[in-house]
Amino acid sequence: MLKEFDYIFNPGSIAVIGASHTDGFTRSLTKTEKTKDNLFLVNPNHKELFGKRCYPSILDIEEEVDYVVIAVSALLIPQVLKDCIEKGVKAAHVFSSGFSETGMAERIKLEDELKEIVKGKIRLIGPNCLGIHCPKSGLSFNPEASTEEGPVGVVSQSGTFADLFLDIGKIRNIKFSKVISYGNGIDLDCPDFLEYLAEDDETKVIALYIEGIRNGERLKSALKKAASKKPVVALKGGVTEHGSRAAASHTGSLAGSPQIWRAFFEQAGVVQVESFDELVNTILAISCSPLPSGKGVSIITHSGGFSVLETDICVKAGLEVPQFGEKTLRKLKKLVPVAGTSIRNPLDAWPLYYRSSALRDTIKAIALDENIHSLVLHIDELKYWRQILAEELEDFVRKVLGFMIDACEYARDEIKKPVMICVSLETYSEDEEDRKCHLMVKKEFENRGFPVYPTLEGAIKTLLNLYKYRTRSLRT
């Protein structure tokens, strides 16, 4: 099996059948040095694309071809697959839709025909999917995606979803080993890819998006295997009655009840999330952060006015905002100026920010507190700093940031407690200077490997998922 996957993720040569100026495959594969010299384009309507020769048929190529991407009309796929088999291609990805997912009898029959054609002769990904993104080998369906390699493997039934993951990865500093969109999965299916990623050394965590399944036992065993080796975070689409109906129409698969799926994931040792945002947020932290050993959170903020709501967010999510221990309080009393601030948790000690070394020592003291199992730095008051500091803002922020990061690295690397960074920003804000400053802070923390969140809710929900994952690890 692993050899077959090598042809898929690291093919010696690739052909795009139905290549064009606009499809994401041709655009991606002609762009990178990694693939462009081992790439063949096939389309009888073109002589050349992106300066490369275009062949009328796969059979006209003289060199060996390991892997093909097929992007032609559904009705042509049977013949194209037969040609690929004749040519000795090892694996084919069928991008085209128009099969069982339409619900139409003749299209279901067409899909059955594909199954028969490929059986034992060639491995198939799809149909109705985007296929493979693998930065190491240069394979991709998204020409705008980052080509940097990273720890996250994604298995997704939906192509939209896989594509969006790449777009958001660029924005949220998530880097991928492999992203797999498998669509109708008539040959290689979700469990095959999960088993592959479980063994893949380049993949440290796995994100799964699934709508329905064909073989529950096979999936559960693959999930169990994967989850025993690395964190697996799963989002099940179509958990509700109406959602299931939409899922059936979208990928032609059946879905179980929410209760069944919840038990299914729990038994497999998988962290189940409820939304795409939560999946992105959780994958981000679980790939770079230690796990919390308890529910106690300390929030360190610059503006006191939101302490109450911040605490509510934590406690509603199922975490705790305990008071600091006596030892910590003694240390903090020396560090935190009294007027207008409090040394309670959440810590809203704004004057500290004007005495950076005291801020660093405060964060370190909190990290050492036995009641506190994770730290959240909530940075949302840059506007006020700007009003006070004007042109000196950037220098000031960089200085404060240096001390903050120093303390956060101590908490994460020495004390092994997770540190989540929340850089609050209104999505629609057009205050470009403010955005620029927030994004600078975000990137500084990202560069040091911290997970950064645009909302406190997102950061807190993620912490809960890390805690759930840890208690799961202890149980199994």
Added chain:
Amino acid sequence: MLKEFDYIFNPGSIAVIGASHTDGFTRSLTKTEKTKDNLFLVNPNHKELFGKRCYPSILDIEEEVDYVVIAVSALLIPQVLKDCIEKGVKAAHVFSSGFSETGMAERIKLEDELKEIVKGKIRLIGPNCLGIHCPKSGLSFNPEASTEEGPVGVVSQSGTFADLFLDIGKIRNIKFSKVISYGNGIDLDCPDFLEYLAEDDETKVIALYIEGIRNGERLKSALKKAASKKPVVALKGGVTEHGSRAAASHTGSLAGSPQIWRAFFEQAGVVQVESFDELVNTILAISCSPLPSGKGVSIITHSGGFSVLETDICVKAGLEVPQFGEKTLRKLKKLVPVAGTSIRNPLDAWPLYYRSSALRDTIKAIALDENIHSLVLHIDELKYWRQILAEELEDFVRKVLGFMIDACEYARDEIKKPVMICVSLETYSEDEEDRKCHLMVKKEFENRGFPVYPTLEGAIKTLLNLYKYRTRSLRT
């Protein structure tokens, strides 16, 4: 009572005691024509500020003063208040903190002293609050806030919260009649302001943020009165044990259990929300949208890949995504091209966007469907349009938008069904061209009075709140 409030919201003359170059009051009040000629600045340390004379004491001003803002150290407040009373000032806002909220015995005593001083002699707002923003008269604490008048009245125990509401109002197209931050409320308290806004013709909806109360019966009667006249949406901070503790430290007030507060708001006919985001989102729609007469939602989108998750979001929130009626299906079959799309709900009919009048007629047909009580337009695929259309993007989007808005106005104004617009955008996205295009779409809808949401979750949760508010209205 109303006459007293007139001195507060429309004072003939104003003084800032403790005026400076940096405080928000002086900066706001010297900025607008509405106030700057009836404004007096008081500070013995300055001769002049912003080109205006500075008086050593309120008693040195010869003209009458209706309303003062006091921003001096807590310990000086008793004497300053006595001076104001001697001067014949009608109402005073004490910005300064350092009273009962500190939990310190001598500061609680100081607050009691203020109560004694003002009783029957002058009306007091605060201490420990930002006071009043009233665009009509020009009063404000936030010099960056919009000076446009609008339908939303805000009563907030927390100053941070009131200030953020103004900032976010600018970004999210929410316009205010009055924003009131009342802090420790030792004279004029939350119920007084609620009763005032209930009667205020310029206020059409009321947003309330409260952490704790001093007189539950008084508050409930004020809420009932307000809610019988206009929608009241409330966020209770400190609903959890830990949150309550933070609330006590922040404004010196006590908080009840979450159950008590839930029953309290329900009995008063108030829509209770769970987060600041939800409050903003709900206020936005409830001030400009008809109410849904049932739970049926139709989502109209451009990308099919998320139909499943979109449906899940609705159903998890407690709404429904019913199938279209027979009559609608017949109409849609004529309008929607079949390949690659479906005429199910959610409607993911991307080819429609290239035939704008068909898109308009489709939205209108859905608006007429009896199963559908509200519409959500989910716009999240501008990136794809840009790839296809390049420089023609803006013209294309404006053309499609014209037809969309036409149909949405029909749904809202003729059929009286709420239409929510979701313009999805990643908060941290640095694709400036993409942001620009999304923001253009957002503003076009806002200009026609539609509520626009950055996330589908936000739009859906808001619809549920509108539905809850409507069923409440029917009950009472």
